[in-house]
Each structure stands twice: as structure tokens, then as C-alpha cells.
Amino acid sequence: MVRKSIEERLAQIEAQRKTLKARLGKQERKDDTRRKVLLGALVLHRLGEDRDGEFSKRLGEWLRRELPGFLTRDADKELFADLLKASTEDSQA
Template identity: 65%
Template sequence: MDKGVAKLEGQGWARKAGRWKQERANDTRRKVLLGALVLHRLENANDPEFTKRLGDWLRRELPGFLTRDNDKALFVDLLNGPVAATEVQNSEAGE
């Protein structure tokens, strides 16, 4: 194989690697933004019923989705119910 062909093949792999890297970056960015939206809705929602349903769904789904202990540790506060704490504050304000 001549050096020119080898160089072109190497450049092809580099382009593929670059596209793969960009796709991974885009995927990560989408996940971060989606997570930010969910957390924002849990903390700042104007719809308490939606917030409750979203929190309930996350507490039901996350334990089966998270497999590593360090990942589970990141969500301890959510799994233990900051939404419930918000509900308590709201109910106390109504008393």
C-alpha cells in the first residue's frame, strides 16, 4: 500500500472519530439539559400536581435505572423526597 492511500485511510478514520466524538458530546449535552429541565420543574413548578406526579414517577423509576452506588448517592435527596418537603411547606402555609 502506498503512503498516500494509507494517509487518506487514516484521515477517513480521523473524520469518523471526530463525528463520533461530536455525537457523544451532543448526546451528553441533551442529557444534561433534560436533567436540568426535570430538576427545574421539581424545584420551581407552578403546578403542584404535576410536580408531585413527576417526583412520584422518578422515585418509582430511578431505583431500577441506577445500578452503581455512586450514581444512587447523587439522587438520595430526590429519592427521599424533596418534593414531599415542598408539599409540607405548602401545607403548613395553608394552615
């Protein structure tokens, strides 16, 4: 059995390190996405719930005030058009 040189072993360990680092990055992105989805689900649930009308109303007002400055892509703005439209309807009422 031929023993690997120190350089070969170091290269192998470095390759394993890169693989593990990539796997860790992928898991961190996956966890971040899951957190965002769950937080968004909570916000949408509270907006649609009438249990605490004042909180839901204030949350909706805050979102309508903050979202236009946060959303930069047209596709994202279209995605939230129903929520943003409620802002103009409220101000006209």
C-alpha cells in the first residue's frame, strides 16, 4: 500500500473542508428561507385574523407604509398589490 504524501493528504483535507463549508452554507440559506417563510406566514395570518382588530389594523398600516420603499422589483410589487391597494382604498374611504 502506497502512503500518500503530506501534500496529497493536505489537498484531500482541503477538498473535504470546501465540501463541508458548501454544505454548511446551503443549510444556512435553507434555514434563513424557512425563517422568512414562517415569519411571513405569521404576518399574513395576523392580517387576516380579526381576533385583535386594532393590532391587525396597525400591522396593515405599517406594512402599507413600509413595503413600497422595501420592494424594488416590479414582480415583487405585483405580488403585494392587493395589500398595497388596500392603502389607497383606506385613504379614499
